[in-house]
Amino acid sequence: MINEFDQIFVLLQHWLVSFLPAAVQPPASVLVSVTAIVCIFPALFALTTVFERKGLARIQNRIGPNRVGPFGLLQPIADGIKSLTKEDIVPLSADAAVHFLAPIVLVVAVFMGFAVLPMGRKMVLADMDTGLLFYFAMGASTELSVFMAGWSSRNKYSLLGAMRAVAQMISYEVILLLSSVTVVMMAGSLSLTKIVEAQNHYSGGLPHWYIFTPWGLAGFVMYAIAATAETNRSPFDLPEGESELVAGYHTEYSGFKFALFFLGEYLAMFSISGMGATLFLGGWSAPLASLCWVPSWIWFFSKLMLSIFVFIWLRGSLPRLRQDQLMNFAWKFVLPMCLLNLLVAGLWRFLGDGWLRWVACSAILLVAYAAMGLGEMHRKQRGPRSYRYAE
Amino acid sequence: MSLVFYILAALTIAGALAAVLLKNTVHCALALTVAFAGLAFLFLNLDAQFAGFAQIMVYIGAVAILVVFAILLTKNSETPKDGVFSHTWLVGLLVAAAVFAMLSWAILQSVSRLPQAMPAPTVTVLQIGEALIGRYALPLEIVAVLLTVALIGAVIVAMHEKEGIQ
Numbered sequence: 001m002i003n004e005f006d007q008i009f010v011l012l013q014h015w016l017v018s019f020l021p022a023a024v025q026p027p028a029s030v031l032v033s034v035t036a037i038v039c040i041f042p043a044l045f046a047l048t049t050v051f052e053r054k055g056l057a058r059i060q061n062r063i064g065p066n067r068v069g070p071f072g073l074l075q076p077i078a079d080g081i082k083s084l085t086k087e088d089i090v091p092l093s094a095d096a097a098v099h100f101l102a103p104i105v106l107v108v109a110v111f112m113g114f115a116v117l118p119m120g121r122k123m124v125l126a127d128m129d130t131g132l133l134f135y136f137a138m139g140a141s142t143e144l145s146v147f148m149a150g151w152s153s154r155n156k157y158s159l160l161g162a163m164r165a166v167a168q169m170i171s172y173e174v175i176l177l178l179s180s181v182t183v184v185m186m187a188g189s190l191s192l193t194k195i196v197e198a199q200n201h202y203s204g205g206l207p208h209w210y211i212f213t214p215w216g217l218a219g220f221v222m223y224a225i226a227a228t229a230e231t232n233r234s235p236f237d238l239p240e241g242e243s244e245l246v247a248g249y250h251t252e253y254s255g256f257k258f259a260l261f262f263l264g265e266y267l268a269m270f271s272i273s274g275m276g277a278t279l280f281l282g283g284w285s286a287p288l289a290s291l292c293w294v295p296s297w298i299w300f301f302s303k304l305m306l307s308i309f310v311f312i313w314l315r316g317s318l319p320r321l322r323q324d325q326l327m328n329f330a331w332k333f334v335l336p337m338c339l340l341n342l343l344v345a346g347l348w349r350f351l352g353d354g355w356l357r358w359v360a361c362s363a364i365l366l367v368a369y370a371a372m373g374l375g376e377m378h379r380k381q382r383g384p385r386s387y388r389y390a391e
Numbered sequence: 392m393s394l395v396f397y398i399l400a401a402l403t404i405a406g407a408l409a410a411v412l413l414k415n416t417v418h419c420a421l422a423l424t425v426a427f428a429g430l431a432f433l434f435l436n437l438d439a440q441f442a443g444f445a446q447i448m449v450y451i452g453a454v455a456i457l458v459v460f461a462i463l464l465t466k467n468s469e470t471p472k473d474g475v476f477s478h479t480w481l482v483g484l485l486v487a488a489a490v491f492a493m494l495s496w497a498i499l500q501s502v503s504r505l506p507q508a509m510p511a512p513t514v515t516v517l518q519i520g521e522a523l524i525g526r527y528a529l530p531l532e533i534v535a536v537l538l539t540v541a542l543i544g545a546v547i548v549a550m551h552e553k554e555g556i557q
């Protein structure tokens with residue numbers, strides 16, 4: 001019974017496909033999986049918009065949406081109808097073809113990323129040998145669509161936003177990749193199902209997730225920073241900083257094309273959170289051995305929504321960075337730490353079991369972190385934090 | 392040769408032709424990206440997953456962006472009035488035709504020399520990694536040094552410009 005519940009979606013798919021003749025069954029089962037992904041994640045997006053507006057409202061001491069439906073829960077439906085019925089305005093000087101293609105390219109590239117995410121036991125659309133590589137290849141193609149949107153609008157705010165976005169995404173993509181490479185080194189595979197399997201065993205009831213190791217924790221923190229920057233979320237939301245650039249690269253988009261950009265941004269958030277959960281938080285595995293009876297997909301989506309909650313929390317609490325701070329942070333602080341983390345991961349592998357590797361690896365990372373932080377503070381002649389007006 | 396191959400080949404060639412023939416430089420860059428994507432899909436069609444995804448990541452994710460940045464950050468990104476074609480297009484055509492003829496000759500020769508029914512090799516990413524670290528470690532290191540030199544060179548060029556302004 002528990003097993004059936006765990007595999008409910010897989011069984012459902014087999015049941016649906018079994019009505020068809022045997023010749024068309026393989027493509028039909030793929031079609032069913034794709035349909036499920038294309039339906040579930042936009043639905044999750046609709047829920048998240050309410051969740052985000054409500055959460056931000058709580059943080060800012062407001063009430064938030066409460067007009068449409070109970071607790072404003074039907075707000076996304078109203079928003080959807082609104083964006084479908086609004087006029088689609090294309091600026092006269094815009095490059096019509098590129099302007100039209102940009103949001104489509106973005107959403108397609110983002111949706112492709114979900115193909116390799118294992119969302120539960122045996123619940124992966126394409127179990128590729130090179131899943132991680134596929135995911136990052138798809139992530140890299142979203143940058144060009146952002147540029148296409150900004151350039152084709154013929155608006156200086158759009159172009160500035162696009163340039164900022166591309167520069168930021170390229171810089172943080174390096175960090176995203178380098179922090180994931182440590183996991184590949186440990187798991188010995190680029191296949192995401194194998195990475196989850198490598199973390200899915202327990203000792204003393206506790207899981208062997210990669211976040212519970214020194215290099216894994218450091219890697220996860222850097223992955224989270226890079227993921228926030230890669231999805232253009234606050235505090236790294238310079239590409240669409242509304243007080244500086246109106247709305248950045250999608251200033252000149254209206255109606256459903258704007259909704260597509262909005263959708264793409266949230267889908268990217270889901271997929272990058274899912275990837276983080278897969279790499280560092282054990283994917284669909286349960287946090288305690290005694291909780292293994294809960295279906296695997298519940299764990300995956302819980303971890304995903306928890307990451308979304310952290311994204312919203314960060315957006316509500318942190319101010320936006322400046323462009324030079326953003327670049328300095330990426331190239332002068334996080335990137336060296338990433339490279340060091342690669343060495344530490346190698347050390348962890350070859351020191352063997354025992355307490356020595358815990359002490360050595362933690363010490364190296366902590367000393368490097370403190371030394372780089374203090375060195376930078378000293379270089380900028382910044383003492384302890386002082387408050388001019390808040391005393 | 393399957394239908395998929397012909398579709399991908401047509402896509403790649405169309406992208407490459409558009410990259411040469413279009414008037415607007417940014418359009419050319421975007422068309423070039425289509426050609427890159429077509430090449431990546433051709434690799435994937437041949438079951439070379441690593442090469443295909445590396446092609447997407449490096450060429451679409453980085454090189455295309457670099458091209459686009461270079462176009463936008465240089466002054467003469469507007470289309471020149473007298474068209475984008477060089478005056479010496481006839482010579483260019485001759486050189487291109489010669490290269491094409493030589494390549495086709497080499498490829499056609501190889502078809503007759505090699506046995507026809509070669510089993511498709513199954514290469515996993517693990518094997519590629521082992522080959523890179525084991526047998527081809529020296530070429531890999533040389534490429535790494537070359538890239539580092541290029542990186543340092545780029546930084547020095549950029550720094551020199553900054554000093555000139557001050």
